[in-house]
C-alpha cells in the first residue's frame with residue numbers, strides 16, 4: 001500500500017511512524033512533512049491547504065490512501081477534493097469537519113443527538129456576551145466560534161478578561177463566541193475512528209493544555225500527554241461511544257453529511273457526570289504521539305478500512321501493555337510569538353535513549369542543513385515504559401539531552417492528572 005500523509009507536525013510524524021510500521025505499507029509520502037518525517041518518508045513541498053495540489057500528488061504517485069492530519073485543510077475541504085478524484089481519504093468532508101470548525105455547530109449537533117455537554121449561549125454582540133457571562137457566573141468560559149489553533153478559549157475568574165476576549169473575537173468579520181458553563185473535573189481525550197457508520201475507539205489519553213507546571217499560564221496547543229489513564233473508570237470508553245460518539249456519528253449520517261475519519265472527543269469527567277468539552281475532526285496533538293506508541297494493530301490498514309467504509313468487519317484492536325508519555329519542547333515566547341531559527345542539538349542522543357524517540361513539529365533545515373526551530377511547538381519527545389513512572393522517566397531523560405536555546409517544557413507531564 002502507498003500512503004500520502006498531509007501535514008507537517010509531530011502528530012503527522014507519529015502518524016507516518018505508525019503507517020511505516022504496517023507490513024501492508026511499502027511507500028509513504030508526506031506533504032509537506034518536516035526534517036523528522038524525511039527520515040521515514042518522501043517529503044514533497046506541497047501546500048497542505050491546496051486540495052488540487054494534494055490530489056494531483058496522490059494521483060501522480062498512485063497512492064491507495066490519503067491521510068489528512070490537521071484541521072485547517074479538513075475544514076477547507078481538502079479531503080473532498082481528493083475523494084472526488086477517486087482516491088480513498090482518511091479525513092471528514094468540509095461539511096462534517098464543521099464539528100470542529102464551528103463550536104456553535106458542534107453545540108447544535110450535540111443538542112440534536114442528546115449528547116451531554118456544557119450549557120452554552122452563542123453570542124454575536126458584546127452585549128449578548130456580557131449577559132451570558134453574568135448569567136453563568138465565574139469561572140468564565142469564552143470560546144471563539146472558529147478555528148484558533150487551541151488558543152481560542154479563555155477560562156478565567158476575571159470578568160473583564162473574559163469580556164475582553166469576547167470583544168476581540170467579535171471584532172473579526174463574522175465573529176461569534178460561545179459563552180458556557182464551567183466544567184470541573186479531569187479531562188480525557190478519546191479518539192474514535194469511524195467510517196461514518198461504525199465507531200472504533202482508540203485508547204484514552206490526557207493532554208496538558210496550559211503552558212506552565214501545575215496548569216499555570218495560558219492555554220496552548222498542548223504541552224504533553226500520556227496514555228493509558230490508570231485512574232479512568234473502567235466503563236469510560238464504552239460510555240463515551242454509547243453516549244457521545246455513536247449518537248454524533250448517527251446524527252451527521254442522518255443529515256446526509258456522514259463523518260468519516262477521526263472523531264476526537266474532548267471530555268470532562270465532572271462531578272455531575274460525563275460532559276463533552278469539544279470535538280475535533282482529526283487526531284489530537286500531542287495525544288496521538290502517546291496513543292499510537294501503544295497501538296499494535298497495523299495502523300494504515302485500520303485507516304484504509306475507515307476510508308473505504310469497511311470498519312464493521314475490522315478485527316478488534318490490539319494494544320501494548322506499556323505506558324507512553326510525551327513532552328513538548330517549545331520555543332522561547334510560545335504560546336505568544338515564538339522565536340525561530342535557533343539550532344537544535346542533541347536530537348540523535350535523545351533518540352538513542354532506550355524506549356524514547358523524538359518527533360519533529362516546528363523544525364526546518366537552514367541553508368547549511370542544520371535542523372533549526374521554525375515554530376512554537378518544536379519537538380514532541382516520546383518515552384515508553386512498563387508503567388507511567390517508567391515512561392515518564394524515559395521521556396524526561398531524552399528531553400534533557402535536547403539543546404534548543406531559550407526553549408521551555410513542562411516538568412510535570414504525567415506526574416498528576
Ligand code: AMP
Nearest residue numbers: 118141153155180181182183209277278
Ligand atoms: P477547547 O478548545 O474547547 O478544547 O478548549 C480548550 C481547553 O479549555 C479545554 O481543554 C479545557 O481545558 C478548557 N475548557 C474549555 N471549555 C471549558 C469549560 N466549559 N469548562 C472548563 N474548562 C473548559
Ligand code: GLY
Nearest residue numbers: 207222284285286
Ligand atoms: N491536544 C488538543 C488538540 O489536539 O486539539
